[in-house]
Amino acid sequence: MLAWTVYSSFIGMVILMLLNPANQxxxxxxxxxxxxxxxVIAAAGFAQHEATSGIVTxxxxxxxxxxxxxxxxxxxxxxxxxxxxxxIAAVVGILFSWNIEHRVNQFFAxxxxxxxxxxxxxxxxxxxxxxxxxxxxxIPKYFIIAIWGSTNKEYGAMKLALYSFIGSAMVLVGLVAxxxxxxxxxxxLLVLATYPFPESFQYWAFPLVFIGFxxxxxxxxxxxxxxxxxxxxxxxASMLLAGVVMKLGAYGALRVAxxxxxxxxxxxxxxxxxxxxxxxxxxxxxxxxxxDFKFVIGYSSVSHMGFVLLGLLTLNEIGLxxxxxxxxSHGIIASLLFAVVGRMVYDRTHTRELGVLQRMDLTRAIPFxxxxxxxxxxxxxxxxxxxxxxxxxQVLIGAWxxxxxxxxLAGLGIVIGVAYTLRALQQxxxxxxxxxxxxKQADPLEPISxxxxxxxxxxxxxxxxxxxxxxxxxxxxxxxxxxxxxxxLRRGGGF
Amino acid sequence: xxxxxxLAVLAVDLLVMRHEPIRYRFLFGAAISCLGCFAAMxxxxxxxxxxxxxxxxxxxxxxxxxxxxxxxxxxxxxVLISIExxxxxxxxxxxxxxxxxxxxxxxxxxxEEILMxxxxxxxxxxxxxxxxxxxxxxxxxxxxxLKYFLFGGMAAAFTxxxxxxxxxxxxxxxxxxxxxxxxxxxxxxxxxxxxxxTIIGFGFKIAAVPFHLWAPDAxxxxxTPSAAFIxxxxxxxxxxxxxxxxxxxxxxxxxxxxxxxxxxxxxxxLAILAxxxxxxxxxxxxxxxxxxxxxxxxxIAHAGYALLGIITxxxxxxxxxxxxxxxxxxxxxxxxxxxxxxxxxAGDAKLSDFAGFGQREPWLAFCMMIFMLSLAGIPPLAGFFxxxxxxxxxxxxxxxxxxxxxxxxxxxxxxxxxxxYYLQVLKQIxxxxxxxxxxxxxxxxPGPAITRxxxxxxxxxxxxxxxxxxxxxxxxxxxxxxxxx
Numbered sequence: 001m002l003a004w005t006v007y008s009s010f011i012g013m014v015i016l017m018l019l020n021p022a023n024q025x026x027x028x029x030x031x032x033x034x035x036x037x038x039x040v041i042a043a044a045g046f047a048q049h050e051a052t053s054g055i056v057t058x059x060x061x062x063x064x065x066x067x068x069x070x071x072x073x074x075x076x077x078x079x080x081x082x083x084x085x086x087x088i089a090a091v092v093g094i095l096f097s098w099n100i101e102h103r104v105n106q107f108f109a110x111x112x113x114x115x116x117x118x119x120x121x122x123x124x125x126x127x128x129x130x131x132x133x134x135x136x137x138x139i140p141k142y143f144i145i146a147i148w149g150s151t152n153k154e155y156g157a158m159k160l161a162l163y164s165f166i167g168s169a170m171v172l173v174g175l176v177a178x179x180x181x182x183x184x185x186x187x188x189l190l191v192l193a194t195y196p197f198p199e200s201f202q203y204w205a206f207p208l209v210f211i212g213f214x215x216x217x218x219x220x221x222x223x224x225x226x227x228x229x230x231x232x233x234x235x236x237a238s239m240l241l242a243g244v245v246m247k248l249g250a251y252g253a254l255r256v257a258x259x260x261x262x263x264x265x266x267x268x269x270x271x272x273x274x275x276x277x278x279x280x281x282x283x284x285x286x287x288x289x290x291x292d293f294k295f296v297i298g299y300s301s302v303s304h305m306g307f308v309l310l311g312l313l314t315l316n317e318i319g320l321x322x323x324x325x326x327x328x329s330h331g332i333i334a335s336l337l338f339a340v341v342g343r344m345v346y347d348r349t350h351t352r353e354l355g356v357l358q359r360m361d362l363t364r365a366i367p368f369x370x371x372x373x374x375x376x377x378x379x380x381x382x383x384x385x386x387x388x389x390x391x392x393x394q395v396l397i398g399a400w401x402x403x404x405x406x407x408x409l410a411g412l413g414i415v416i417g418v419a420y421t422l423r424a425l426q427q428x429x430x431x432x433x434x435x436x437x438x439x440k441q442a443d444p445l446e447p448i449s450x451x452x453x454x455x456x457x458x459x460x461x462x463x464x465x466x467x468x469x470x471x472x473x474x475x476x477x478x479x480x481x482x483x484x485x486x487x488x489l490r491r492g493g494g495f
Numbered sequence: 496x497x498x499x500x501x502l503a504v505l506a507v508d509l510l511v512m513r514h515e516p517i518r519y520r521f522l523f524g525a526a527i528s529c530l531g532c533f534a535a536m537x538x539x540x541x542x543x544x545x546x547x548x549x550x551x552x553x554x555x556x557x558x559x560x561x562x563x564x565x566x567x568x569x570x571x572x573x574v575l576i577s578i579e580x581x582x583x584x585x586x587x588x589x590x591x592x593x594x595x596x597x598x599x600x601x602x603x604x605x606x607e608e609i610l611m612x613x614x615x616x617x618x619x620x621x622x623x624x625x626x627x628x629x630x631x632x633x634x635x636x637x638x639x640x641l642k643y644f645l646f647g648g649m650a651a652a653f654t655x656x657x658x659x660x661x662x663x664x665x666x667x668x669x670x671x672x673x674x675x676x677x678x679x680x681x682x683x684x685x686x687x688x689x690x691x692x693t694i695i696g697f698g699f700k701i702a703a704v705p706f707h708l709w710a711p712d713a714x715x716x717x718x719t720p721s722a723a724f725i726x727x728x729x730x731x732x733x734x735x736x737x738x739x740x741x742x743x744x745x746x747x748x749x750x751x752x753x754x755x756x757x758x759x760x761x762x763x764x765l766a767i768l769a770x771x772x773x774x775x776x777x778x779x780x781x782x783x784x785x786x787x788x789x790x791x792x793x794x795i796a797h798a799g800y801a802l803l804g805i806i807t808x809x810x811x812x813x814x815x816x817x818x819x820x821x822x823x824x825x826x827x828x829x830x831x832x833x834x835x836x837x838x839x840x841a842g843d844a845k846l847s848d849f850a851g852f853g854q855r856e857p858w859l860a861f862c863m864m865i866f867m868l869s870l871a872g873i874p875p876l877a878g879f880f881x882x883x884x885x886x887x888x889x890x891x892x893x894x895x896x897x898x899x900x901x902x903x904x905x906x907x908x909x910x911x912x913x914x915x916y917y918l919q920v921l922k923q924i925x926x927x928x929x930x931x932x933x934x935x936x937x938x939x940x941p942g943p944a945i946t947r948x949x950x951x952x953x954x955x956x957x958x959x960x961x962x963x964x965x966x967x968x969x970x971x972x973x974x975x976x977x978x979x980x
Contacts, residue, residue, distance in 0.1 A: 017861075064964050066972055067884065128883070132874035139873060142918060146926045154926065161918060162911070169911040173904050176883070180891045 002045040002123060003058045003073050005038045005083060006133075009090075009116030012037075016109040024104040028094070031108035035090040038115065042080075042087035049080045051479045055190070058123065068186035072126040076483055077476030078254075078324050082122045082247060085331045088462055089243040090115045092335060095455035096343045097236035100148065107148055111236065114140040118244050122251065127175055128187040130256065131168070134248060138164045141229075141237065141245065148234040150346075156232025160241075163215055163225035170212030171252070174205045178260055193259040193485050206264025210257035210272065216249025218305040219272075220279035227298035235342030238294070242301045242334035247327045250308045254323070258312065262488045265315070270403060273313045277406045280306035280413035287420040293345065293352040296424045297337045300380065303413060304330045304388075310410060311395035315489070319398020321477045322391055328473060329379075329387035329466060336376040336459040344369035344452060345428070348445040354424065358431040368448040370429045372456045377421045379463045382414055387466035525945075528574045528590045532567040532597075539564050552611045557977035558813075559605040561970065562735050565821045566604070569728040569828060570597045575949035576832035577720035589629060593724060596622035600732035607670045607743065609658045612736055616654070616700070619732065620647050623725055627717035639716025646699060646709040654696025660689030661744070670743040678747045682759055690745060690761055694768075697740070700733035701798045702791075704771040714791035719838055722787060723831030726794050727824035734798075734820050738805045738813060741765075749808055753898025765806050766902055772799030773909040780916045786834055786844045789916060790827065793870060796913060797823050800882065800906055803889045806899070814971050815881075815888040821967070822869075822877035822960055829953035830866040832946065833859050849920060851929025859947065860924050862954040869957045871917040872910050877960035882910065884964075 750760015804816025
C-alpha cells in the first residue's frame, strides 16, 4: 500500500497540470488533499510496520528483462521512518505556501513531482529504480526555485541543479561499474549487497558513490549549494530542501554506498568522518556571523547534516540509528525554522536582515511566530525533550566509540550551535534595546493565518513526540540494521 | 523492394496538383507520403524472410527490417512537422525529396557491399543538400546548403578513395569477404590509409569532431524540418551503416582502446573522436544563443556518446547504439518541431524568442521540456535509459579491468555539463516572463493541429520508451538475434 504514496503524488501532479490556471483555490485544495492522502498512507504504513517485519516487499515485477532491472518497491524500518517524515513535510509545506498566488497550479504540480520522487527513493530496493527517482527530484527543484524564489533565484536554482546532477553523475559511474563488475545481470540491491566486490574496486568506487550522494546531504566542502539554494528558494521549497531533499543524499549514502562497498567504507572511514566534523564546525561558525536570517538557518542545516554523516560513519548500531533519527529530527526542525523565517517573518516584513528585524519588535507584532521560533530553537539546540537531543546524543555516543577526538569536536559544534541559535533568537525577536523604536512601526503586520498555525503546531508536536518517546522510531530503525541488506556492513564494521 | 515503386509513384502524383491552394497541396502531399511510408512499413513488418541478393548488395534480415521501419516512422514525423511550412511553394518536390532521401537511407542500411553503400549514401546526401537549400527566400539557407554540400562532397571523395583502397587490398566489395581477405594482413600503411579515409567519410555524416564544421551552420540555415530530418533519419542510417562497415568489414583490425592497454586499430581512433565530440559539442553548446545551433552542437555531443556503441563492437553494442540513435532521433525531431513553431511565430529561433513560451503555448512547452530533459538524460525519459544502456554495455566489454571506464566516466561528466544548456532553454520557456514588447500577434500562426499532434505523439513516445524500454529493446534484441549478429 505504501507504493500509493508515490502514485498518489504523481496523480495529483497530473490533475494539477490539467487544471485551469485561473482556479487557484482548487489548485491549493487538490494539492493539500494529495499531500494529506500521502501522509495518511505513510502513517498507516508506519503503524503497520513492526520491528520484526524486516524488509517488506510492496511491489515487484520485471521492468527491463534483458538487463535484469526490476521495479522493486519495499520498505524496512528506515524507509518507513523517512516516508513518514516526507508525509509530514509535504503537508506542512503546502500549508505554508497557501499564500502563493503566481501560477499556483504549476507550483504545486512541481511540488508534488518532487514529493513523489522523494517517496520513490525511500521505497526503492532496486538500484536503477532508486536512481531514476533520485534524478526525478532534481528538475522540479530547479523550477520551483527559479520561478517562485527570491534573492538571486536563478543563480541559486542553477547551482543546486548542477550540484545535484554532478553528484548523481558520480553515483551513476559507480552504479554502472558495480552492475558490470558483479556480472549478475541484476540491479537488485539485495543481491548486489551480498556480492563481494574486489577490494581495489571498492577503494575507488566507495568514495565516488558516497560523495556523490553526500553532496546532496551538504557534505563539506561540497555544501555550497545548500545556503544559496535555501535562501533563494520559496518557503515551501526551503522546507523541503532542508527537510527531505538533504535526507535523500544521506539515505542514498547509507542505502547504496555503504551496503555495496563495506571494504571501501572501512578504508575511507576516518577521512570522511573528518569531513563530516569539519562540516559540523564550519556550518556552525559561519552561521554565527550571518546577517541574513535565512542564511543562519541554511548554514545550521549544513552543521546538523554533518551529524547525520558522522553518525553514518561511526559504523556502530547506536551511531547509525542516531543518524537516521537525526535525519527525521532535522527534517522536522529545519522545516519549522524555515517556515518561521520564510513565511511568518519574511512574507510580512519583506526583510531577513537581522539588523532590521531587530527594530521591529516582532514578539509583540506576531507572537505566534515568536513562540514557534523559540520552540524550534530549543529543539535545534538539542534541549532534552526534543527530538534533536536524542538523535545528537546517540550520534555522539556512537562517535565516541569510533573516533573519540571527533566526538569532542562535534560536541564543540553543539555548543557553537547554542550560540548562533541564541544570537539569531535574541536579535530577531527579543531585542531589548530597541523597544522604544517599536512605536515607529506604522503599519501593523498581518496576523498569522490558520494554515500557518496548523502547520506550526504539527511540526512542534512531531518533534516533541519523538523527543519524549524516541522509541517510537528507534524500535523500527534499530532492527533494520540487522536485515540481510546490512549483513556485509555489520561484518565489516564489527557490530 | 516494393517501397521504391510506392515512393516513385508519389513523386509523379504530386506534380499534377500544381494549381491547388498551398494548404491543400501540403495536406494532400503529406497524406500520400505518409500513406506510402505506412504501406512500406506494413509490408516490411509482414514479410518474414531472410535474403542475401547480389553478393550482399541487398540484405534482408530482421535487424535491417527493424531499422527500416524506424526510418520510415521518422520520415512520417518529418512530413507531419513540415505541414504548412512557409518556406516553399514546391511542395511536391519537397516531399518527393524527403522520400527519395528515405529510399537512399533504406538501401544504405540494408547493404553489405561497399559500392552499394556508397551509391545509396550519395542518393541520401544529394537529396539532403537540396532539402537544406529549400528556402529560396533566405540567403542563409543557400549558405547552409553550400557548406553542407562542399563538406559533404569532400567527405564523399574521401570515402570513395578509402573504399577503393580497401577494394584494392582485399579484392572484394562484400564486407564479409573484405574482412576475410584482410585477416592476418596486419595494419600496413595502405590499409591504414583506407581505414582512416573511410572513417573520415562517415565521421562527416555523423558530424563527429573534427568533421563537424558543417553541422552548426547547416542546422541553423536550413529550413527547420529539413534540419530535423538531417538530425534524425540521416543520423540513424549513417550510424547503423558505419557500425556495420567497421564491425563487419574491419573485423580483424579493431585494436583496443582499453586503458593502459591501447592497441592500434579503428577502435582507439573512434574513441578519440568520441571523446572530442563529447567535449566540443557540450562545451560549445553552452555558448550558443540560437536554439537550432544549440541543438546542432548537442547533436555533435550525442554522436560522441553513440560512438561508444560502435567502439564496443559487439551485438550488445549494436543494440545499444540502435536504441540510443532511434530514441535520440525521435527526441531531436520533436525538439526541431517545436523550434519550427516558434520560428514561424517569431521569425527566428534565438533563445530569447522562447521567452514566455510556457504561458503562451503550455502544451508545446511541456513537450519541449520532455525533449530537452530526455536529451540531457533525465529519467524516466528515453534519453536516460539509452545512455544507461550504452554506458553499461561499454563498461561491460572488459569486465575484469574495466578498460573502457575512462571513456564512460568522461561521457557521464560531459552529460552533467549538458544539463546546463538544456536548462537554459527551459529557463527561457518557463522562468523568463513574456516580453512586454512582443511584436507578434497571438493568433499569427497557431500552428496546424496535425503538427501539434505529431509533436505530442513524439513526446509521448519519448516518455513511454523511457518508462517501458522493453517495448523497443525486446524487439531489437530479437531482431539482432534473428540477424545472427
